[in-house]
Amino acid sequence: SILLVAACGGNDAGDGGSGSGSKLVYFMAPNTTPTRYIQQDGPAFEKAIKALDPTVEVKFVNAGGDSNQQLAQANAAIAAGAKALVVVAADPNTSAGLLQAAEQAKVPVIGYENPPVKGTLYSQVIFDPEKVGAQQATYFADQVTSGKLGAKPVKVARQYGNKGDVYTTQMLAGQNKVIDPLIASGDIQVVCEDYIKDWAPDNATKATEQCLTKTQNGVGAFFGFYDGITAGIIAALKAKNVKIPVYGGQNPELTGLQYMLTGDQQDNVLKAFKVEAEAAAKIAIAAIGGQQPPADLVKDKIDNGAMQVPTAKLDATLIHLQDGKDPGDAVQQAVDLGMFTWAQICTGPAADTETCKTRNK
Amino acid sequence: MTTPLLQLTKVSKHFGGVRALHEVDMAVHAGEVVALVGDNGAGKSTLVKIVSGVESPDGGEIRVRGEARRLESPRAAAEAGIRTVFQDLSLCDNLDAVQNLFLGQERYGPVWSGRRVRRHVMEEQAQRVLESLSVKLRALNTPVVALSGGQRQGIAIGRALISDPAVVILDEPTAALGVSQRGEVLDLIDRLREQGRAVVVISHDMKDVRRVADRIVVLRLGTKVAEFERGGYTPADLVGAMTGAHETNDEGGEQ
Amino acid sequence: MTTPLLQLTKVSKHFGGVRALHEVDMAVHAGEVVALVGDNGAGKSTLVKIVSGVESPDGGEIRVRGEARRLESPRAAAEAGIRTVFQDLSLCDNLDAVQNLFLGQERYGPVWSGRRVRRHVMEEQAQRVLESLSVKLRALNTPVVALSGGQRQGIAIGRALISDPAVVILDEPTAALGVSQRGEVLDLIDRLREQGRAVVVISHDMKDVRRVADRIVVLRLGTKVAEFERGGYTPADLVGAMTGAHETNDEGGEQ
Amino acid sequence: MTTTKAATNATAPETGPTGPRGIGRAIETAARGHRSIPVLVVLAIIWAVFYSQSSAYLSFQNITNLTLQIVTTAILALGVVFVLIVGEIDLSSAVLSGVCAAVAAGLTVNHGLPLVVGIAAGVATGMVVTFVEAQIIMFGVPSLIVTLGGMVILQGLILVVLPPEFTISVAGTPFAKIASTAIPAGASYGLAAAGTLAYAGYRFFQHRERASTGSLTSLATVLVPAVVVAVVLFGGVFTLTQQRGLPMPLLILAVMLLIAWYATTQTRYGIHLYAVGGDREAAQRAGIPVRRMVLYSFLILGACAAIAGMVDSSRQLGVSVTSGAGPLMLNAIAAAVVGGTSLFGGRGSIWSALLGALVIGSISNGVQLLGLSTEVQYFATGSVLIIAVAVDVVLTRGSLLPGRRA
Amino acid sequence: MTTTKAATNATAPETGPTGPRGIGRAIETAARGHRSIPVLVVLAIIWAVFYSQSSAYLSFQNITNLTLQIVTTAILALGVVFVLIVGEIDLSSAVLSGVCAAVAAGLTVNHGLPLVVGIAAGVATGMVVTFVEAQIIMFGVPSLIVTLGGMVILQGLILVVLPPEFTISVAGTPFAKIASTAIPAGASYGLAAAGTLAYAGYRFFQHRERASTGSLTSLATVLVPAVVVAVVLFGGVFTLTQQRGLPMPLLILAVMLLIAWYATTQTRYGIHLYAVGGDREAAQRAGIPVRRMVLYSFLILGACAAIAGMVDSSRQLGVSVTSGAGPLMLNAIAAAVVGGTSLFGGRGSIWSALLGALVIGSISNGVQLLGLSTEVQYFATGSVLIIAVAVDVVLTRGSLLPGRRA
Numbered sequence A: 001s002i003l004l005v006a007a008c009g010g011n012d013a014g015d016g017g018s019g020s021g022s023k024l025v026y027f028m029a030p031n032t033t034p035t036r037y038i039q040q041d042g043p044a045f046e047k048a049i050k051a052l053d054p055t056v057e058v059k060f061v062n063a064g065g066d067s068n069q070q071l072a073q074a075n076a077a078i079a080a081g082a083k084a085l086v087v088v089a090a091d092p093n094t095s096a097g098l099l100q101a102a103e104q105a106k107v108p109v110i111g112y113e114n115p116p117v118k119g120t121l122y123s124q125v126i127f128d129p130e131k132v133g134a135q136q137a138t139y140f141a142d143q144v145t146s147g148k149l150g151a152k153p154v155k156v157a158r159q160y161g162n163k164g165d166v167y168t169t170q171m172l173a174g175q176n177k178v179i180d181p182l183i184a185s186g187d188i189q190v191v192c193e194d195y196i197k198d199w200a201p202d203n204a205t206k207a208t209e210q211c212l213t214k215t216q217n218g219v220g221a222f223f224g225f226y227d228g229i230t231a232g233i234i235a236a237l238k239a240k241n242v243k244i245p246v247y248g249g250q251n252p253e254l255t256g257l258q259y260m261l262t263g264d265q266q267d268n269v270l271k272a273f274k275v276e277a278e279a280a281a282k283i284a285i286a287a288i289g290g291q292q293p294p295a296d297l298v299k300d301k302i303d304n305g306a307m308q309v310p311t312a313k314l315d316a317t318l319i320h321l322q323d324g325k326d327p328g329d330a331v332q333q334a335v336d337l338g339m340f341t342w343a344q345i346c347t348g349p350a351a352d353t354e355t356c357k358t359r360n361k
Numbered sequence B, C: 001m002t003t004p005l006l007q008l009t010k011v012s013k014h015f016g017g018v019r020a021l022h023e024v025d026m027a028v029h030a031g032e033v034v035a036l037v038g039d040n041g042a043g044k045s046t047l048v049k050i051v052s053g054v055e056s057p058d059g060g061e062i063r064v065r066g067e068a069r070r071l072e073s074p075r076a077a078a079e080a081g082i083r084t085v086f087q088d089l090s091l092c093d094n095l096d097a098v099q100n101l102f103l104g105q106e107r108y109g110p111v112w113s114g115r116r117v118r119r120h121v122m123e124e125q126a127q128r129v130l131e132s133l134s135v136k137l138r139a140l141n142t143p144v145v146a147l148s149g150g151q152r153q154g155i156a157i158g159r160a161l162i163s164d165p166a167v168v169i170l171d172e173p174t175a176a177l178g179v180s181q182r183g184e185v186l187d188l189i190d191r192l193r194e195q196g197r198a199v200v201v202i203s204h205d206m207k208d209v210r211r212v213a214d215r216i217v218v219l220r221l222g223t224k225v226a227e228f229e230r231g232g233y234t235p236a237d238l239v240g241a242m243t244g245a246h247e248t249n250d251e252g253g254e255q
Numbered sequence D, E: 001m002t003t004t005k006a007a008t009n010a011t012a013p014e015t016g017p018t019g020p021r022g023i024g025r026a027i028e029t030a031a032r033g034h035r036s037i038p039v040l041v042v043l044a045i046i047w048a049v050f051y052s053q054s055s056a057y058l059s060f061q062n063i064t065n066l067t068l069q070i071v072t073t074a075i076l077a078l079g080v081v082f083v084l085i086v087g088e089i090d091l092s093s094a095v096l097s098g099v100c101a102a103v104a105a106g107l108t109v110n111h112g113l114p115l116v117v118g119i120a121a122g123v124a125t126g127m128v129v130t131f132v133e134a135q136i137i138m139f140g141v142p143s144l145i146v147t148l149g150g151m152v153i154l155q156g157l158i159l160v161v162l163p164p165e166f167t168i169s170v171a172g173t174p175f176a177k178i179a180s181t182a183i184p185a186g187a188s189y190g191l192a193a194a195g196t197l198a199y200a201g202y203r204f205f206q207h208r209e210r211a212s213t214g215s216l217t218s219l220a221t222v223l224v225p226a227v228v229v230a231v232v233l234f235g236g237v238f239t240l241t242q243q244r245g246l247p248m249p250l251l252i253l254a255v256m257l258l259i260a261w262y263a264t265t266q267t268r269y270g271i272h273l274y275a276v277g278g279d280r281e282a283a284q285r286a287g288i289p290v291r292r293m294v295l296y297s298f299l300i301l302g303a304c305a306a307i308a309g310m311v312d313s314s315r316q317l318g319v320s321v322t323s324g325a326g327p328l329m330l331n332a333i334a335a336a337v338v339g340g341t342s343l344f345g346g347r348g349s350i351w352s353a354l355l356g357a358l359v360i361g362s363i364s365n366g367v368q369l370l371g372l373s374t375e376v377q378y379f380a381t382g383s384v385l386i387i388a389v390a391v392d393v394v395l396t397r398g399s400l401l402p403g404r405r406a
């Protein structure tokens, strides 16, 4: 990094942009999948910004899953005079070029969720994926040890995210911290293990079908990685008319909450985007104003390979079904966090559930 | 004089800087065979392509049965009753002999059957047409890529005849043909005349031309340089007009 | 008798069920012009393709200057000194006239220049070759798609001659040619003979065949049915052998 | 590349001048009609190999899995085959399938319209989109560009068509029935019987037709194919009804293949389709409405895309922005090519959609069943695909069948 | 589709029999050599439209951004052009670029080998992979299948080549210098001057060569192009050195284009390349080593993919499993086609890689700059791409240039 600073020392790229006085912030989504960034985080961020400072203008871009594109977008944003970039890295592992470009232009970057690595960040907001994985696993482990999933060893089919993704690697580390001892002790026997290409539901469906064939339906529980994957698992189970409990929701996606109401999915980890967006907004305002990140929020540090990034670590909430209780109680928390309305949730499979008849008014 | 079946007036065509045809006039009557001759590159095929709707002229007029027509596609030309054997044959290599012979003129069943092709009818008719041309194929379902040069040319000629066209245009139809096939095609041209069709034939073989043509139109460098009636010329006149050695015009005009 | 430049012994070729050639023998000596004649589909082009390395024979032997050769590709045939004008011309439509004329035989600079093509040398030579064939092009850099049928044939013939081959094979070289171009090609064949080359020419024009051929090989349905020496046959013999009307063989053999 | 020699040699056979006309001709006709046979052999090899590794591979359950897994690809590939035959290419139909599914599911699930209305709207959407694409292609813009641009536009369109939460769940709704309906064994056997009878009847009709013009065909040309069809149909129904009855998606695919087979091989339309793909200039000169044929192919593709999308989302129990994304597009094109359809137009049969999808699906199904590590799965999938087609190349070369050049 | 008429009419011009040979010929030569001109017009229109929406679009800064953004696509597209010209297709080179980058960065950064060794190993990897692919293609397996299978295998390979954490960070290492090196303004102007001189010199040499055989060419055929080149080079250097000097990736691209231009237009190799793509059978019959030409094209593609991958990861300061994934592959193919290269072989120039990448890059850059909503970005990107090529079609039709049929 010293090299790079030396290389650009004394150049005048810092005042890049049109020089207009407008306060422009870019919210840079990684992709349209998961949809939360274009559907929820982005709009919530804009709302939070406007509440804090109506003169700040927010623009959105979406990298279509391509780091290269995201680098181009960052350059375009800098050229357009952005005062701060809020970046959900399309691929954290190849985002250092973006950070370098921003650093050279002296535009602060706030990492959002998927943390850009190996470069200079103003700060980061995150639901720590390792922690999310651990939360999923802890609940799952409880079900195993409590005997709810039947005699041990419980035969478990695991489905992870895309192999090589940072998110997969970190969530898996979190899950494994909890699950590995149970495997070692023989409480859990992993009968199928699949990385799901692109986290795509149809790939999860196929992996589920093949796992059921291989084990002749000898699976005690499916343990997934996020709501898209659990949805794929559930589609396969429904088509085959087999009833096997599915764990490991996260995010959530609308379907994940719906399947909780229908009893098809056991749990979910809520990453309250509104909380995250508001935190990012506060930090962004500080960044534009040339101040330090707000100390009440940014209390931690994480090592991104280049520096200790001042970080706001946010707490995710695990919700789960409980025997004899209305699944609506669990899902209510997602509604309370403003993630989806009952009207949205009570469509499709959930429309006819008891919960919806009572809560969707 | 009767209205010609096909009449071209001052037809011109340029390709970029190349003047392929310059104000060419030509008329073909029913029951008449007109030969179009000229050196390589004289513009004969270009004229054929214009009359067949493959190329559009830059200028001039085309009348079919006295009616001005824009032959903007081969389909339009076919609808006007004009069928052509192209110099490059224009066969579809991936189709078989019968399919090529009937291409665009298939015999088919009612609409409710999805215009089901009546293959057996086509095969039967194909057999007859090819026999009449002395073309011998070992199987009617051979893809035309697998045919010899002469067999291909036979198919191309057969195609032009299969639907009773009023005007038949043959661009070097005998170039690849064997001795007997060539004889059949020349006889065929005579029969077409007898049937009252208008025939335009291009050939470099002056013997053939003299045998079949009622009238000969000579092109040179895109211009019509002479027109001879049957019996109204010597072989030397013909070659002279083509090569420009000496220029004659039986209408008395001069170039 | 001298060793023939090109000698075929019992060459056979089947396409699936089609017997295109059956145990055909043929020899061509230096300074000799052999005509290969036969009805459409007789197997002439198939024989040419075998000798040019385009098709591989099912059986038989090919000797060049007495040496048995497997002509497994056109490249191998060219290296053996055999150059061919194919019936379908085999030009690259996307290349221009000069590029086609020299295709595979470009004039180029040293290796350090990356075999830089010496376009000016090629153009100059092209000009001469085309003139000698009476082929008139309006520009040497015209892509060959834009040429007339005869102009294309001229290019194809020119290509076969450009690198002094020992054996020249011409599959219906005059089919698309005009009167004067045809004359030039026939003269050219005479010159090739004088230069001591071996020439195989296929033609359906018996007049041309009689004029140029020292020997005539007749194929019918894939089999050699007759062989005539210059002066040793009447036109009727020739046509008879081709069509099978009556069968002769000047070697005294019988079919 | 196919070397020149192979390309030239590998043209279809003719009977010898001396060969026994009847038999030679029959073999020849069989061979010409059955470019599919080498692909079937390849498929058999793939199945044997995977079966030797895991006996579960050929269990009833897995065969049912496999057939359901390939339906979407096969339906889309069917549309792609039409477009490839006329010498065009398409990159947008996979995303289009997602858009159509979103329209159909949106109307059915979120707006409560009857299922048929939803389906009709979905198909209409597909055909309108490909209609527009075809117009631009006929204007002269290469289809690669039009459909690449179309793909990008459709990626935007699906965001607009989907409700604000960008997903429609269809579990438990009538829409889910498209994929989950199963025809009971009894009815399925009835269908198989009807199919066999209809086929034999058509064959017999053709036989009579030929006889009327004095052509010699033996009754064997009716019986042998009819028996083959009967075995395939009844065998298929037996296998696939072991689980829960004949799945509706398979029936949809079968009907589509049947119609496509008739249209491409028995009608004037079929001849024109191949003519346009084989040599567009020659087709035009023969008076064939070239542009209209291209348009038809794209309209068929639009309908296929819509049906593929609806079947798929019904199976996945939902539509989202990822519907139609992923490897579906490349798989559909690859299926067509694996099955023997040429990228250069004029060559290929509609069976290539089914067979190619089966080859690709069998590989991915098997690789996943073996539970190999991710890397090894990638290696196996890629290499088996290449090897499968290489085996086909070898088989085709050794035979008299037309070779491949795609 | 291109209608038959257009295709037939749109062949290159000849001078009239009566036309003034000199001028006619010059115009004709210019037109033939400059199929690129309509694409340049299209580019100008795109720039004007975006500039009218945002003045930042044509700022020095954004032009520098744009040129850097397109480098990877352009380098890969250059390789793709070679493969398309010989009538093949490739789907694997984008992923291959990631694999090569992983190899090169791994050796340089993780194993501490010198940069040149890493780069050499990267290029070697690319060429070995495409060598193997070419062998299978020459065996007869369609290139679509070989490179699709290859792509899948390479997706597995990158997991193996990358270290266990699936990423290599190159920030601050010598590897980062590939992209970050900038040639100071002075030296850059020197390069521009050298380039102009070399070009003028070559032109003059050709002029003398022609004169020696008595052909008439005026000195204007030396001067006019030399001036054009000078303006382009000096203008480019002026613009691009406004920020931090001439970026190394651009220099790499420029050198590659230069070599490719010479090879394809001035050498025997170039003629054979087009012959093989134009009519493989005819090329074979003319004695051209068709298989070897196909192999060469794939080797060139392998080298281009490696260079593209290394430049790209040096720019992004890291390699990961997503390197070479995403839209890079389709963009590279689309760039070639937008620039005028045919998917059917035999047509296209190496400039199409640069111009096509510029068109695609300019659209995506502009759309991003405007900060439109996601849907609208998709709509704009897709439609502008189609419209751009449609405009090119109109311009080409109106002129005497060879039409497009891709």
Ligand SMILES: Nc1ncnc2c1ncn2[C@@H]1O[C@H](COP(=O)(O)OP(=O)(O)OP(=O)(O)O)[C@@H](O)[C@H]1O
Binding pocket: B138, B145, B146, B147, B148, B149, B150, B151, B176, B177, B178, C015, C016, C018, C019, C020, C038, C039, C040, C041, C042, C043, C044, C045, C046, C047, C087, D008, D009, D011, D012, D014
């Ligand atoms: N590739 C092929 N596949 C199948 N049959 C072929 C193939 N090439 C030629 N034939 C058949 O072989 C026979 C001989 O063909 P060939 O082209 O050699 O005849 P030819 O003597 O040149 O005739 P022509 O005078 O018409 O050019 C013909 O019946 C032809 O249909």
Ligand SMILES: Nc1ncnc2c1ncn2[C@@H]1O[C@H](COP(=O)(O)OP(=O)(O)OP(=O)(O)O)[C@@H](O)[C@H]1O
Binding pocket: B015, B016, B018, B019, B020, B038, B039, B040, B041, B042, B043, B044, B045, B046, B047, B087, C138, C145, C146, C147, C148, C149, C150, C151, C176, C177, C178, E008, E009, E011, E012, E014
């Ligand atoms: N598409 C085209 N583009 C440019 N020039 C063309 C085109 N088609 C033909 N020409 C030129 O127009 C002139 C006339 O060509 P045409 O094919 O009509 O000649 P032709 O009389 O048929 O000759 P041939 O006897 O050799 O067949 C030739 O100089 C030819 O090069």
Ligand SMILES: O[C@@H]1[C@@H](O)[C@H](O)OC[C@H]1O
Binding pocket: A033, A034, A113, A114, A161, A167, A199, A226, A250, A251
């Ligand atoms: O990266 C994504 C992550 O943010 C989400 O939580 O789970 C799905 C992943 O695709």
Ligand SMILES: [Mg+2]
Binding pocket: B044, B045, B046, B087, B171, C148, C149, C150
């Ligand atoms: Mg002509």
Ligand SMILES: [Mg+2]
Binding pocket: B148, B149, B150, C044, C045, C046, C087, C171
């Ligand atoms: Mg022949």
